[in-house]
Amino acid sequence: MSPDVMSPDAKSSIIDISKEDAEKFSLTSLRFKHRFAESGLFEDDALAELIETYPGHLMTVYTTTQQPDGSYLWRYGSISGLTGEQVLEAIQHGHLWLNLQHIEDAAPRHAALVQRAFGDIANLNPGLRTFRHNTGILISSPDMSVLxxxxxxxxxxxxxxxRKRLWLYPDTDEFLSPENRERVVLREQEEEVPYSPSFDQHAKVFDLEAGDAVAWKQQAPHRVDNLDGLNVSITTSYYTPEAQRFYGVVFANGAMRRLLGVTPTSRNTTGVAAMAKCAFAAGIKYSGLLKSRERVLQTSFQVDPREELGYVELGAPQGA
Ligand SMILES: [Fe+2]
Incomplete structure (x- = not known):
């Protein structure tokens, strides 16, 4: 373990990013380097201990099952009764995806790495203000994909x-229609949106190795294929003042389409119209007029490292 990486007083940067790129952080897609692994927090033993001590209500395990129509159903499972080592073993050879959510609340040493990285970016880009950080640790099987x-x-x-491959697509209406963007922001549907393999020729493809970081523009569509090995990543969602305005504008556009029957034509985040939309969105949110649907998590499998896929079904599989 490198004491430098873990020290809150560390002088050296935990990331390697140019000033030019730091100044574009959150505005476009960027690839840079980080040194989180030097903390020793992501070795097998440390991960097993983290899983064992992590609050159960902030930890979710998934698998995906292909449906007759070719689509994939995400299902939730249980790791109850297993040691952290057994869970890791099941993920290593199975078909599983474990998400440790809100590390800001539950894993302060891990969250400190992310805070240092954001601090390093802000040192190079003093105008950048980020807030509402929400960070998760993702541990997933070598063959898992995120659609x-x-x-x-x-x-x-x-x-x-x-190793994993990130496919990042242009943030335009052709790749994500305004209606679908609004449905996601209004939480009327999960984050999956319509996809065509023809999109791939327009994607930026990032083959990610240990120590790689990528940041991208808000709501840019993407998908991920794990390539090999036990995959461990951290993802941080965050807001900037601009991102918060963009959220408000898209939310307002969706609300206007539903409540007023108009077709919004702009996602501009500056000017009087944008300010009015953000105020309208805040009013609608507080009124509960477009209340998002609660997602009910139903457990349908039990993780089991002795099984080829790393789990056994609990009763009949959903959607079968
Ligand atoms: Fe994502």
């Missing part, structure tokens, strides 16, 4: 172990 989707806030991905 085409868009997240609501901007994202930074800090890749730590294994």
């Amino acid at each position: 085409y989707h868009c997240d609501i806030p901007p994202i930074a991905l800090w890749h730590i172990r294994g």
Whole structure:
């Protein structure tokens, strides 16, 4: 373990990013380097201990099952009764995805790495203000994929172990229609959005190794294929004042389409119209007029390292 990486007083940067790129952080897609692994927090033993001590309500395990129509169903499972080592073993050879959510609340030493990285970026870009950081640690099997989707806030991905391929698509209506963007922001649907393989020729493809980081523009559609090895990554969603305005404008556009029957034509985040939209969005949110649907998590499998896929079904699989 490098004491420098773990020290809150460390002078050296935990990331390697140019000033020019730091000044574009959150505005476009960027690739840079980080040194999170030097903390020793992501070795097998440390991960096993983290899993064992992590609050259960902030930890979710998934698998995906292909449906007759070719689509993939995400299902939630349980790791109850297992040691952290057994969970890691199941993920290593199975078909599983473990998400340790809100490390700001539950894993302060891990969260400190992310805070240092954001601090380093802000040192190079003093005008950057980020807030509402929400960071998760993702531990996933060598063959897992995350289908085409868009997240609501901007994202930074800090890749730590294994190899994965990130496909990042242009943030235009052709790749994400205004209606679908609004549905995601209004939380009327999961983050998955319609995808065509023809999109791939327009994607930026990032093959990520340990120590690579990528940050991209808010709501840019993307998908991820793990390539090999146990994959360990950290993802941080965050807001900037600009990202918060963009959220407000897209939310307002969706609300106007639903409540007023008009077709919004702009996602500009500056000027009087944008300010009015943000105020309108805040009013609608507080009124509960377009209340998002609660997502009910139903457990349908139990993680089991003795099984080939790393789990056993609990009763009949959903959607079968
Ligand atoms: Fe994502």
